[in-house]
Amino acid sequence: MTTLRYIIRDTWRLIFHHWVLGLLTLITAGVMLWILGITTLLALNMENLLSKLESELAVQAYLVKDNTIDVEAIARRIQSLEYVYSIKTFSPSDSLAKLQHKMGSQSRALEMLGDNPIPWNFEIHVNSAQDVEPLVETLKAMPEVDDVVYAGLVVKRISALSRISSRVALVMFLLAVIITALVIYNTIHISLYSRREEIGIMYLVGATRAYIATPFVLEGTLLAFLGAVIAGAGIITAYFPGIELIRENLPLLTNIILTDHALIWRFCGLLAGFGATLGWVCSYLVVARFINSITRPE
């Protein structure tokens, strides 16, 4: 308890001794973690949007015209495939009715065809856009399947968009982490360097390495944590009004965007924890390295 009191006092001393540098670190960490948070939220929203689009993707499989075919057995076989999320079976008459409904006033043109030309068919939904291609290949290989119709280009674009979005989010995440880490590392290094003589004296008169190091590690952790709290506050301030704006102007997107307040608060809590951990790791590394070099006997 006594040691803790001394350590906390020394941490405050450190922060106030280099308050300009501390403030700069705080602002930089805040901005970088805000970018990190917003990027992550955008990526999550993008994922949400893509998964919604993916769930809308359907593959239409038409069976050969053969009355001996066991449609239900084929449906079960398709349902058991790992890519398949759901399958709906349409009889030729259902399909014709659907088509007539779609064509509206022009549906009379269908009567010119005579017999119903549409065979038994399935509307298959997949788990993700990437599953469409392998599913199509599997369906085409089935002798009972006559034709497979799907939005190939859309699938390819959604898959590509999903990949790009994940990569951009990852790059932004890494950049923000690296910049924040470097700023904290540098601040603590300057703090240590300016007190190198003091550190040497403390070690010489019997202070343990932990006693010397802890205030510096706490300084870095605290700065990064406060930066993350500022970033969290910035995210909440920007995100919720942003949602309201979208709700008013683009109501269609309301269902796609993450709007759960509790989720966003939890996310900001996680960001604060992440900031503190990042600060702790960076400070620990630089302090351990510095104290090792300064206390190593010749």
Add this chain to the structure above:
Amino acid sequence: MNINFSGVSKIFEPDIAALVDITLNIDQGEFVYIIGQTGSGKSTLLRLITREILPSRGVVAVGGYDLRRMRKADIPYYRRDVGLVAQDFKLIPTLTVYENIAFVMEAMSVPKRLVSERTKDVINQVGLWRRRSMRPAQLSGGEQQRVAIARALANSPSLFIADEPTGNLDFHTAAEVMKILFAINAAGVTVVMSTHNQGIVNASRQRVIELDGGRLIRDEKGGTYSS
């Protein structure tokens, strides 16, 4: 705390022999002067005792422990038992006299009340209570030296190392400092002090160890500055 040097040499890079084959023994409670010209190896010998440096050859043992084999984690605990007064005082410029002394005990997690009592006690011992709120830069050389002595006394060490503690002081202040060192020694603490001050060595007639070019050339009980 006794000190034992056995065949100790210290060679600094690239090839500077600061100490050559030193063998000596200092018993608990002794007062020893280390004398010699500048560059003779006095400070190196003291720095080996405080484990700021390690010997290139031989063994330095303090209180029966080989300092080279000492674990990293044990070094602070060893140093708490060694009071050190460096030639350049080694005071922390941003702390006051009081804080410079108190932090040694704070580092040992001594409760605040005890820190306060002991700090007051040692500051009074060196006669600087009225200057307790000043920073080192506001003090004279002699006063800074006394702060360094007070700090070294704070943990009640069994071994007191002083590297030219009177080097920058006038005769009167030097005599004051020596009075304190003799009082410490009278309490049973081993005192090892390097000095150039002939007057002090000749006046007190303690054990004298003389170094020249890193070699031990004289070890005399009740000796004077010149053989």
